[in-house]
Amino acid sequence: MQGYSLNKRILVTGGAGFLGSHLCERLLAEGSEVLCVDNFFTGTRRNIEHLIGNPRFELLRHDVTFPLYVEVDEIYNLACPASPVHYQFDPVQTTKTSVMGAINMLGLAKRTKAKIFQASTSEVYGDPSVHPQPESYWGNVNPIGPRACYDEGKRCAETLFFDYHRQHDLRIKVIRIFNTYGPRMHPGDGRVVSNFIVQALKGEDITIYGDGNQTRSFCYVDDLVEGMIRMMASPDDVTGPVNLGNAGEFRISELAEAVLRLTGSNSKLIRLPLPQDDPKQRKPDTTIAERHLDWAPEVGLEEGLKRTIAYFQSVDLGAR
Ligand code: NAD
Ligand code: UDP
Ligand code: UDP
Numbered sequence: 001m002q003g004y005s006l007n008k009r010i011l012v013t014g015g016a017g018f019l020g021s022h023l024c025e026r027l028l029a030e031g032s033e034v035l036c037v038d039n040f041f042t043g044t045r046r047n048i049e050h051l052i053g054n055p056r057f058e059l060l061r062h063d064v065t066f067p068l069y070v071e072v073d074e075i076y077n078l079a080c081p082a083s084p085v086h087y088q089f090d091p092v093q094t095t096k097t098s099v100m101g102a103i104n105m106l107g108l109a110k111r112t113k114a115k116i117f118q119a120s121t122s123e124v125y126g127d128p129s130v131h132p133q134p135e136s137y138w139g140n141v142n143p144i145g146p147r148a149c150y151d152e153g154k155r156c157a158e159t160l161f162f163d164y165h166r167q168h169d170l171r172i173k174v175i176r177i178f179n180t181y182g183p184r185m186h187p188g189d190g191r192v193v194s195n196f197i198v199q200a201l202k203g204e205d206i207t208i209y210g211d212g213n214q215t216r217s218f219c220y221v222d223d224l225v226e227g228m229i230r231m232m233a234s235p236d237d238v239t240g241p242v243n244l245g246n247a248g249e250f251r252i253s254e255l256a257e258a259v260l261r262l263t264g265s266n267s268k269l270i271r272l273p274l275p276q277d278d279p280k281q282r283k284p285d286t287t288i289a290e291r292h293l294d295w296a297p298e299v300g301l302e303e304g305l306k307r308t309i310a311y312f313q314s315v316d317l318g319a320r
Pocket of ligand 2: 066067068069070103104105106107108109110111112
């Protein structure tokens with residue numbers, strides 16, 4: 001395993017977002033220099049304001065669909081809206097961000113010989129017919145549906161990563177992230193964990209889409225960031241794709257009940273229509289992460305929800 005030397009220069013795209021801000025924090029704590037690039041589409045300055053002032057931290061407002069010329073040793077490419085509400089708001093920009101963003105960051109990696117990491121997603125498996133999902137499963141994605149801008153954008157980004165690896169010998173690291181939650185999720189971003197917690201804390205109805213029997217596996221952010229760091233530090237022949245996620249699988253109705261219990265809220269559960277192409281089930285096969293990264297998540301759903309609830313209790317939810 002390669003260790004982290006002092007003053008490694010690391011670019012984090014999407015660094016002002018939910019996952020990116022935790023990653024920047026962790027990289028700074030390890031002694032690296034961090035260049036955080038973000039266009040603030042879904043990320044906010046608030047997520048990283050505690051890092052501003054650290055002499056090893058630099059913030060650049062920039063859209064990754066445009067070229068970027070900087071000198072770095074490693075690149076974590078996270079720029080892309082992640083919640084269905086946000087990525088469907090401007091779907092053309094979502095595809096551009098994934099595809100043109102990947103081309104620009106891969107071009108940058110090629111020129112600087114930087115190692116480059118891609119935050120891909122379990123959405124590449126679409127509405128999966130294989131359960132749980134191993135990396136070898138090619139997926140079941142509707143290429144023309146409302147989720148396609150995200151799913152196909154991320155699939156094309158993976159293609160680009162592997163072609164730059166084969167054609168230009170780039171050192172690549174591709175992970176597929178399964179639903180991850182925690183402090184600094186945007187309260188209005190529409191994802192299920194943030195929606196349910198915010199609704200419970202505000203005494204609003206809890207919105208269950210469909211019958212609530214669809215499943216997801218929820219990973220706490222600290223576990224995910226640990227997996228990201230291990231992936232970047234792994235030997236060059238570990239290119240991925242590697243699934244990172246918590247294998248605990250819950251029905252959405254179970255999540256709603258857990259949130260009600262842990263917040264002590266009296267909110268009512270209501271049913272709303274299931275969005276088109278909403279995957280019915282999702283659970284990672286994490287055998288490869290265990291074997292190659294010696295990684296396994298440590299924070300269970302109950303503990304992770306408690307920490308996330310504490311965060312949402314500390315922010316102004318009126319602003320969402
Ligand atoms: P997020 O929306 O909080 O973060 C995305 C960040 O990218 C934001 O700060 C946003 O402003 C920035 N961004 C968007 N378009 C950009 C552009 N064109 N140029 C520069 N910056 C841009 O979401 P997140 O949950 O932190 O997700 C981070 C990454 O992880 C994304 O690539 C997402 O696809 C991936 N991912 C997340 C999850 C999850 O459950 N959280 C699951 C699978 C994959
Ligand atoms: N690029 C960039 N920063 C760099 C080098 C390249 O943003 O430091 C962009 C550049 O805009 C280019 C893309 O990355 O379009 C792909 O670069 P590559 O060298 O692979 O392709 P080419 O320049 O030959 O089209
Ligand atoms: N969901 C829900 N109520 C909400 C938000 C989401 O029932 O208020 C459901 C959604 O239909 C999906 C699951 O929760 O089945 C996870 O949704 P999310 O948007 O968090 O992520 P996805 O995994 O679908 O990208």
